[in-house]
Amino acid sequence: MTEETFQPKIIGFLCNWCSYRAADLAGTARMKYEPNVRIIRVMCSGRVDPSFILKALSMGADGVMIAGCHPGECHYLEQNYKTMRRFSMLKHTLRAMGIEDERVRLQWASAAEGGVLAKAINEMVEQVRSLGPLNWSEHWSENGRIEESIGNLLQEHEEAMEVPA
Amino acid sequence: MSEKGKLALYWGASCGGCEIAVLGIDDKILQVADAFDIVFWPVAVDAKVRSIEKMEDKSIDLCLFNGAIRTSEQEYMARLLRQKSKVLVAFGSCAHEGCIPGLANMTDKEAIFQTAYHDTPSTHNPDDVRPQTETEVAEGTLTLPYFYETVKTLDQTIDVDYYLPGCPPEPERIWDALTAILTNQLPPPGTVIGETTTVCDVCPREREEKKIKEFKRTWEIIPDPDKCLLDQGIICCGIATRAGCGALCPTVGSPCIGCYGPNEGVEDFGARMMSALASVIDSDDPAEIDRIIQEGIPDPMGSFYRFSMAHGELRRVAPISGNGKPGEPA
Numbered sequence: 367m368t369e370e371t372f373q374p375k376i377i378g379f380l381c382n383w384c385s386y387r388a389a390d391l392a393g394t395a396r397m398k399y400e401p402n403v404r405i406i407r408v409m410c411s412g413r414v415d416p417s418f419i420l421k422a423l424s425m426g427a428d429g430v431m432i433a434g435c436h437p438g439e440c441h442y443l444e445q446n447y448k449t450m451r452r453f454s455m456l457k458h459t460l461r462a463m464g465i466e467d468e469r470v471r472l473q474w475a476s477a478a479e480g481g482v483l484a485k486a487i488n489e490m491v492e493q494v495r496s497l498g499p500l501n502w503s504e505h506w507s508e509n510g511r512i513e514e515s516i517g518n519l520l521q522e523h524e525e526a527m528e529v530p531a
Numbered sequence: 532m533s534e535k536g537k538l539a540l541y542w543g544a545s546c547g548g549c550e551i552a553v554l555g556i557d558d559k560i561l562q563v564a565d566a567f568d569i570v571f572w573p574v575a576v577d578a579k580v581r582s583i584e585k586m587e588d589k590s591i592d593l594c595l596f597n598g599a600i601r602t603s604e605q606e607y608m609a610r611l612l613r614q615k616s617k618v619l620v621a622f623g624s625c626a627h628e629g630c631i632p633g634l635a636n637m638t639d640k641e642a643i644f645q646t647a648y649h650d651t652p653s654t655h656n657p658d659d660v661r662p663q664t665e666t667e668v669a670e671g672t673l674t675l676p677y678f679y680e681t682v683k684t685l686d687q688t689i690d691v692d693y694y695l696p697g698c699p700p701e702p703e704r705i706w707d708a709l710t711a712i713l714t715n716q717l718p719p720p721g722t723v724i725g726e727t728t729t730v731c732d733v734c735p736r737e738r739e740e741k742k743i744k745e746f747k748r749t750w751e752i753i754p755d756p757d758k759c760l761l762d763q764g765i766i767c768c769g770i771a772t773r774a775g776c777g778a779l780c781p782t783v784g785s786p787c788i789g790c791y792g793p794n795e796g797v798e799d800f801g802a803r804m805m806s807a808l809a810s811v812i813d814s815d816d817p818a819e820i821d822r823i824i825q826e827g828i829p830d831p832m833g834s835f836y837r838f839s840m841a842h843g844e845l846r847r848v849a850p851i852s853g854n855g856k857p858g859e860p861a
Contacts, residue, residue, distance in 0.1 A: 417802035420844035437815065444815075451809035454820045459805060459831040464849030505847055506681050515603030515664060515677035516610075522674055523581065 374428035374494040378403040378487075379414045383441040384476045385433035391480030399484035400491040403431060410434065411472075412445025416456045419470060424502050429469040429494040433483060436474040446474075468493040469500065536592035538567035539583070540622075541612055542574070543598025543605040544632040544682060549623035550574045550597070552699035556706050566713050567593065571612075580608070583615060591615045593712055595695075597622040599632045599841060600683040604676035613689040618712065620724075624698035626685040627723075628792050628800070629841025631698075633682045636840045636847035637832060640680045680850070682841045694723040696773055698790035698838060704775050723773065727795040730769035730787050731759075734778040738762060741811035746827025749786060760786050761811075764827075766834055771803040789838050799844045801835035 380386040386407045392399060408414060411434025419430045432449065440446040453472045460470060471490050475483040542550060554560060570591060571578045583591075594616035600606050613619055624630035635643060644661050648654060666673045685691050695708050708724045711717055718724070731738070738759040747764040754760055760767040760781055768789035769781055775791050793800040808828075814820050828834055836843055 415802060416805045417799040417844060420799055420802055424844040424846070447815050448810050450815075450817060451812045451820050451824075452806055454817070454824050455805040455809040455828075455831075458824050458828065459801065459835060462830075462832045462848070463845060464851070502845060505850055506683075508677075508679055508681070511664075511677050512603055512606060512679075516607045518664070518674045519604060519607050519676070523584065526581075 372495055372499060374402050374491060374499070375426060376403045376429040376431060376487075376490065376494060377422040377427045378405045378431040378433065379408050379411065379418065380405050381411045381413075381434040381441075381446075382407055382409050384435035384439070384479075385411070385473070385483060387477035388433070388475040388479050388483040391477065392484045393480075395480055397480060397484045399487050402491045402494075403487050410440065410442050410445045411449040412440070412442065414449065414452075416452055416459075419456060423465065423469070423500060426501075426503070428497075428500045429471070429490060431471045431473060431487070431490055433473040433475050433486075436476055439476065465500075466497055468497060535568045536566060537570045537590060538563070539571035539591045539594040539612060539616065540569070540574070541571065541594065541596050541598075541608055543596070543609065543626065543685070544601040545598030545623065545625045546631070547574070548699045549625070552623070552697075552702065552705060553595070555699075555702035556709070557702070559706055559709075562713075563709060580611070583611060586615050588614055589617050592617050594619045595622040596620065596685055597626050598685075599625040599629045600685060600688045601632060601635065601679045602676035603679075606683075606688055609685060609689045618692050618717070619689070620693045620695055620708065621685040621691045622695050623700055624696060624790055624792060624838050626691075627694045627696050627842070628839040629682055629684050630790075630838050633684070633839070633841030634832075634837070635682050638848075639850055640678055642851060644678075681847050683846075684841050687841070687846075692720050693718070694792075696723055696725050696792035697775060701776055723792070723795070725773050725775035725791065728774045729794045730772045730774050730776065730778050730781065730791065733774045734759075734769055734781045734787075736760065736781060742813035743808075743811050743823070744813050745823060746808075754784055756784065760784075766808065766828065768800075768804060768834075770807045771797060771800055792838065793842075799842075800839040801831075801843055804835040805831075 380389055389405060411432050414432050422430050434446045434449055435441060437446055473486045569576050571583055594612045596612060596619060600609060621627045625632055648656055648661055662675050664675055664677050695704060704725060736759045737757055739762055741762055743764055745764055746766055749765060754763050754765060765786045767781060767786035769787040771794060772787050772789045773791045773794045780787050789800060797803045812820055812823055814823060
């Protein structure tokens with residue numbers, strides 16, 4: 367086996383009215399782009415709560431893309447401005463958590479911009495690929511030391527002197 | 532034998548405030564003593580772990596467990612008490628969501644040991660001795676619990692039946708919980724015993740539509756005594772925090788810091804804060820938004836995850852290299 371290139375798992379939250387249609391357009395126009403983005407259609411990029419992104423990262427995603435209508439063109443008037451503000455807030459917090467900027471991306475793509483979305487996806491996949499896997503839940507594993515230590519404790523209790531009741 | 536129930540109280544990584552909070556129910560503690568035999572409560576009663584180990588499974592009627600889990604010994608005790616208890620309550624913010632001990636997840640074991648056993652001015656440790664899980668001495672092997680890299684909440688460790696939030700829980704809520712248990716009117720398992728609304732709903736301050744141009748820190752302004760603190764630009768966590776405290780802090784002019792934990796339906800307290808605060812920023816210009824956020828919220832972790840770091844989706848920051856600071860993003 368040759369050494370395989372790392373295939374990042376990226377979750378894409380695409381808005382129903384612009385970006386999901388951009389992805390459709392990219393498809394019908396037979397544009398080639400990296401297959402690493404798992405797309406979840408949401409009604410509006412404003413629907414994407416920061417907790418969705420945190421959850422995706424904690425559950426094994428290497429990156430998250432949020433894509434929506436351009437500012438001023440939101441189907442729901444101004445919800446993508448909220449997306450913009452939430453995204454800024456989230457990035458500020460993710461930086462403090464030590465998560466690289468490139469792992470979370472906000473992309474505006476109208477229904478006519480299949481090429482823009484495809485290019486953004488290619489770019490992001492390349493960036494995340496060079497960062498490597500995130501493997502977030504590994505950070506909680508304690509390298510399997512827990513059971514060993516509890517075993518030691520039990521053994522100690524076995525060996526300890528009986529305390530009369 | 533008496534027909535009293537059996538009650539156990541234990542603590543993990545916590546400050547001890549929850550133990551005192553139990554006594555906050557005042558003379559009602561006597562009713563608790565009428566209803567229960569206290570079989571285990573290291574703070575107040577002399578009982579041995581070995582005697583708990585020898586009890587039948589599920590023979591303790593109620594266990595109130597406060598504190599987070601950061602050592603293997605605490606994990607062992609949590610598992611043991613789970614095995615022996617019919618009803619186990621995560622008592623207080625540490626057990627519920629990690630609380631202040633959970634902020635250790637901003638750093639790691641190596642950095643904590645470096646501070647505790649080396650850097651602190653009162654430490655004299657020329658041989659740089661650090662705690663070891665096993666040490667050989669002439670008499671045999673001495674062991675210490677394993678210290679975790681990442682502090683866990685109680686329900687990340689064992690199954691928890693109920694949660695009693697708060698740092699510490701308010702006496703009225705403790706009594707509500709004890710009454711529910713004493714009268715066998717228990718809510719469905721998994722319930723957080725508290726209200727299902729936010730601190731804002733019980734806060735007496737007047738709210739208007741929020742439009743924030745600038746976040747302010749508490750020392751920067753003297754807040755208007757009647758108006759919503761967040762309306763005045765002070766980051767108040769009442770919007771995401773479960774009611775149950777009676778809005779004690781905002782009532783006296785101090786912003787809510789979120790000690791009562793996330794409101795019903797909120798998984799990640801910090802995400803809810805980020806989402807809510809971002810929505811009320813009064814700007815559509817990306818550069819200005821960035822400036823408002825970066826200048827106004829210099830410490831997002833402290834502002835959004837003070838009590839819920841270990842309970843958040845990510846549980847911790849990226850591992851660091853031992854310098855006590857989170858790794859710089861590449």
